[in-house]
Ligand SMILES: [Zn+2]
């Protein structure tokens with residue numbers, strides 16, 4: 157375990173107003189799938205990461221053919237921007253059942269190469285009726301993981317991510333503004349899966365929180381807890397012998413951590429893929445008594461069940 161010296165909040169930030177508040181990655185699922193395949197090579201969790209790559213490729217395919225769906229009107233978006241409200245809140249947005257079509261496509265895509273065990277899960281999902289799938293979706297999106305079928309959850313989450321990513325990217329970054337609650341996504345009000353320090357362009361050196369559902373990235377100053385906004389008691393941990401591209405940012409004030417990815421150490425780093433490939437860091441944090449402050453919906457962990 158190594159700790160690293162920290163910079164102070166605001167030390168490297170450009171003046172307020174010049175910071176692009178929202179960053180929307182292009183081709184997010186295609187790039188994530190490529191990253192997962194890259195990370196799988198020689199990894200102890202190779203088979204798992206390759207399966208996640210396939211699931212992410214299925215997301216990319218489903219997003220490519222995603223149908224037009226109702227979106228908030230220009231007036232609604234303006235109102236939300238003025239009042240700091242996320243217009244596509246996972247809690248209140250009237251979810252279009254078309255996301256279930258994406259789920260069917262994703263299941264068909266991954267079924268071909270699934271193991272016997274996974275095939276059972278997929279067949280069970282195929283047999284669930286629409287109402288049961290909506291209940292499952294609500295439980296995932298509202299963090300009610302207790303008693304959840306954790307084997308089936310990644311597939312349902314994958315389809316929901318496609319639906320919300322479609323809506324967020326169709327509306328575009330300019331449709332959204334800062335949220336009243338800075339640790340939740342300004343688009344869909346979900347918690348972040350991890351954060352990333354970007355390189356290049358106006359985002360260079362800035363830290364963004366990465367939404368666990370719609371893939372939007374939103375700015376938050378560095379060396380600040382993304383959960384309770386404390387600037388005291390923040391520490392960084394990395395696995396010994398790694399490049400340090402992925403660290404855990406821990407907070408003594410609220411006892412949580414979230415991973416932070418550094419593009420300057422590895423430009424291909426991905427908020428979801430690199431999170432899945434660094435489970436050793438989660439185990440280390442668990443031993444330190446820290447809980448994750450945001451979920452990875454492909455791998456909802458037992459520690460989050462207790463939160
Ligand atoms: Zn979001």
Ligand SMILES: [Zn+2]
Nearest residue numbers: 381384407410
């Ligand atoms: Zn905190």
